[in-house]
Amino acid sequence: MNTKIDDKKNSTLENNSTSNDVLNEITISVKELRKSFKDVTVLDGITFDVKKGTVLALLGPNGAGKTTTVHILSTLLLPDSGDIRINNHEVVKDVEKVRSLIGLTGQYAALDEYLTGKENLQMIGRLYRLSHKAIKKRTTELLELFDLVSASNRAVKTYSGGMKRRLDLAVSLIASPPVLFLDEPTTGLDPHSRLIMWDIVRQLVSQGTTVLLTTQDMDEADSLADKIIVLNGGKIIAEGTSEELKQLVGSERLEITVAGDDNFTRAINLINEENLSIDKQARKLSFVINGGVRQLKQVLDRLDEDNIIVENISFHNPTLDDVFLILTGHMTQQLNTESEIS
Numbered sequence: 097m098n099t100k101i102d103d104k105k106n107s108t109l110e111n112n113s114t115s116n117d118v119l120n121e122i123t124i125s126v127k128e129l130r131k132s133f134k135d136v137t138v139l140d141g142i143t144f145d146v147k148k149g150t151v152l153a154l155l156g157p158n159g160a161g162k163t164t165t166v167h168i169l170s171t172l173l174l175p176d177s178g179d180i181r182i183n184n185h186e187v188v189k190d191v192e193k194v195r196s197l198i199g200l201t202g203q204y205a206a207l208d209e210y211l212t213g214k215e216n217l218q219m220i221g222r223l224y225r226l227s228h229k230a231i232k233k234r235t236t237e238l239l240e241l242f243d244l245v246s247a248s249n250r251a252v253k254t255y256s257g258g259m260k261r262r263l264d265l266a267v268s269l270i271a272s273p274p275v276l277f278l279d280e281p282t283t284g285l286d287p288h289s290r291l292i293m294w295d296i297v298r299q300l301v302s303q304g305t306t307v308l309l310t311t312q313d314m315d316e317a318d319s320l321a322d323k324i325i326v327l328n329g330g331k332i333i334a335e336g337t338s339e340e341l342k343q344l345v346g347s348e349r350l351e352i353t354v355a356g357d358d359n360f361t362r363a364i365n366l367i368n369e370e371n372l373s374i375d376k377q378a379r380k381l382s383f384v385i386n387g388g389v390r391q392l393k394q395v396l397d398r399l400d401e402d403n404i405i406v407e408n409i410s411f412h413n414p415t416l417d418d419v420f421l422i423l424t425g426h427m428t429q430q431l432n433t434e435s436e437i438s
């Protein structure tokens with residue numbers, strides 16, 4: 097399935113490729129990006145762009161190629177082919193220039209554990225060749241912003257996981273780069289720190305920073321991203337705003353929770369409705385309800401005839417979780433494989 101909602105920008109760019117206005121607006125441009133590791137294709141020709149001062153969220157199941165994309169865009173990994181530009185500089189040829197424009201927070205913390213928090217910030221500031229004065233000012237600001245002042249003179253190896261994550265994010269902001277790559281920025285943060293991080297991203301974006309982030313957290317994509325791209329099997333399978341993606345999976349949904357794992361597997365086969373979203377852990381099934389009471393009665397009758405106990409029934413508007421589960425078919429595949437094995 098390739099559900100491309102927003103093709104307008106691409107065609108505008110092609111039609112006006114000489115127009116500086118349009119080119120200036122596009123900060124990240126990726127065309128036909130391909131990457132394989134040995135004979136495994138990880139990125140199979142992906143094309144997208146990110147406008148200046150906006151947030152793009154890359155969503156996809158584990159192994160979809162999100163980190164690979166971020167690594168290629170941030171010059172850490174070479175693509176096999178494709179045209180990738182940051183502010184119209186080719187990431188493959190203009191490595192130095194591109195590096196001066198970007199900040200990166202990787203999926204796993206990249207800090208010197210033996211240095212203090214403050215020293216980590218200062219070291220990266222020096223690598224960016226910031227002045228002594230600028231380093232001092234920025235270090236103080238970032239330590240405050242990320243609530244790390246009291247721990248700033250302690251070695252990072254004594255920090256908790258969340259503190260390391262916050263410092264990692266602070267480090268990527270030391271040079272105030274116009275383009276920021278955040279690979280799962282809030283994984284491992286507590287709810288409070290996650291909200292602080294979101295505020296910081298919003299603040300940076302309002303000042304013109306362009307952000308590309310990957311996330312497994314649908315609330316994060318929903319509340320931060322101007323545009324969402326869903327990656328699966330090395331291809332873009334859907335793109336659009338959060339609202340556009342939700343419309344893809346229909347309007348109102350009926351959610352049924354059944355009692356017992358055995359009941360759950362049987363219920364999936366019995367319900368067999370279009371766009372079924374399956375949450376195995378919570379034993380919840382949800383699907384579009386457009387046949388009113390008659391459809392509801394039919395579904396409940398089918399379950400009742402098979403002695404399946406329904407714990408809860410509710411209606412809800414589609415969430416990004418539904419979109420993700422339906423489009424990637426991840427849970428469904430997982431479940432089918434498991435039931436095939438047993």
Ligand SMILES: Nc1ncnc2c1ncn2[C@@H]1O[C@H](COP(=O)(O)OP(=O)(O)OP(=O)(O)O)[C@@H](O)[C@H]1O
Pocket residue numbers: 133138156157158159160161162163164165203
């Ligand atoms: N250096 C490498 N050598 C071989 N295979 C690799 C390498 N790096 C990544 N891969 C493979 O490429 C695929 C995509 O990996 P990637 O890390 O980009 O996924 P991801 O979407 O970031 O997943 P996650 O959500 O788990 O972080 C995976 O199948 C992974 O095993």
Ligand SMILES: [Mg+2]
Pocket residue numbers: 162163164203279
């Ligand atoms: Mg990853």
